[in-house]
Amino acid sequence: MLENEPRLTLIVAERSLARADGYCKNRDRAVARVVPALFDRDGDIVEQLSPLRPDILIDASGPFQAYGEGRYRLIEACIDQGVNYLDLADGSDFVAGVSAFNEAARTVGLFVLSGVSSFPVLTAAVRRLSLGMARVDSIRGGIAPSPFAGVGENVIRVISGYAGQPVKLVRNGRSALGHPFTEQTRYTIAPPGRLPLRNTLFSLVDVPDLRALSELWPEAKTIWMGAGPVPEVLHRALIGLAWLVRARTVRSLSPLASLMQLATNRLRWGEHRGRMFVEVAGSDQTGVAATRSWHLLAESNDGPLIPSMAVEALVRKALDGHEAPPGARAAVHDLELEDYEALFASKTINTGFRNEPVDLDTPFYAALLGDAWLSLPDEIRAMHDGTTTAEGRAPGRART
Known part of the structure; x- marks a missing residue:
């Protein structure tokens, strides 16, 4: 990852300087220079950011859905201080709102990119799959992490916050409401030439893709994105709880976040393989119905690296003189599958395409x-x- 890049100085900023320092001391194999810093996003951001003067700030904190009032204070400070900005946001509303800073970012020649997580690879896969298609009717995809990947507190807080709550999506050619983790599909991920994974249950999730893909492919009648957490018994327990929220029996699953994290990180079994799929259905240039799919399989511990690979790709491109164009936006056009494939090559991550x-x-x-x-x-x-x-x-x- 970026720790192996000798041209970089990585500033690890934490609310606790002791934790940041402890982290840096454990990176004894890092080739990049790794230094700790104290940073509290709830404090005076400009005062803290000014002496650090990074070329690029990466917000990997979150949960972005819970930022509330002043959610874009960090972006505003970066533009004020002349600092490029990336974040790993997975909240639809947060990512969509970043475009409000487009003119300000362009004026000072900075890039402000939001949703630089698993989001760009899915969008890039849709672009590749839809090449040469006369019409795109539906887009769907899903991510299923390994049960041994380990799930952070912020991720669980996000899921518990939106499970069962209404979310906007496109269904059957119309704007509609879906309820995360109360809608399911099954899918078998099978990268060509690799051992297929077990057929996996996926549930609808609230991700920026639902909104961004409908803007990029407005002709698509249905757009659906899901997650397939395993073991399936825990997934089904979450489905049941989400239905309680949808039925308004309980207001939210947020109070259960700690318990959910404990169960997720203790009750783990199954294949230590992460997976992802994207499927595009429509018609080819001759008018014949066509379905194309992209499959990804990550062995062992390489799967958890994928959400941060978009950041790595963008930083490496900037180091090589191919910096992202100025402006504030969702990161839907700034990476292609080729950028990811170059990083996948050094990992046990295999991808491939299937057509029907x-x-x-x-x-x-x-x-x-x-x-x-x-x-x-x-x-x-x-x-x-x-x-x-x-x-x-x-x-x-x-x-x-």
Whole structure:
């Protein structure tokens, strides 16, 4: 990650200088210079930020949904002090509101990018999948972390805050209300050439994608994003609690956040593999219905790195002289899948694409392996080319 970049000085800012100092002392293998600093976002931000003078400030605190009044004080201070800004926000309203600072950021030549977490990779995947399609009818995706990844307090606080509460989305061509964790779908994530994961239950979540994707692809009649926490028994318990909120039996699950975190981090079993999918359905240039999907599989401890990879990619691009254009916005156009793939290459993170319908003349193994077929040696492909053809659905295709 960025700790391995010798051109950087990383300032680790905490409300507790002792904690920041302890963290920095434990980074003895870091190539970058790592220094601690005291910073309290509830204090005088300009006074604290001025002596630090970073080139880029990264807000990884949160939960952004709970910032309340003055939620953009840090952004305002960065613009005032001439500091570029990135955040890992996953709150729809927070990310959408950042565009209000676009003119101010452009005037002083700064970039202010919000939602620089898992959000940009999903959007980049939709762009890749929709290339060459005449029409996009639906977009859906999901993230399922490994049960052993460890879930932070802020993440649990966010989930407990919106579970069962109404959220705006696009459904059947109309603006509608959904209720997170009370709507489900099942999906099998199967990157071509890799062992598929178990069929996973996904529940609707409140993420910036629901709003941003509808703006980028206004013709899409349905947009749906979900999370698939495992073990499934805990997921189903959360579904039941979310229904209590939806039925107004209880006001919110926020009082249960600590208990939810305890259960999530203690009751862990299953495959130590994180996964993600994006699926786009519509029609191709000939008018034939087409469904394309992108699958990601992260082995062991590499999955939790994905939410911070967008920040790493943007910082590395800036170091190489390809800084993001000035302006304040959601980070939907600032990264492409190629930027992520360059970082995935050094990790046990595998991705791939699957398309439907499959040409009936496609060799069986080509249909089974998807785009992984092209990575096989020519002599292997020649052995199986044309021997058995695909019939109907491609074997191994993710099923819902």
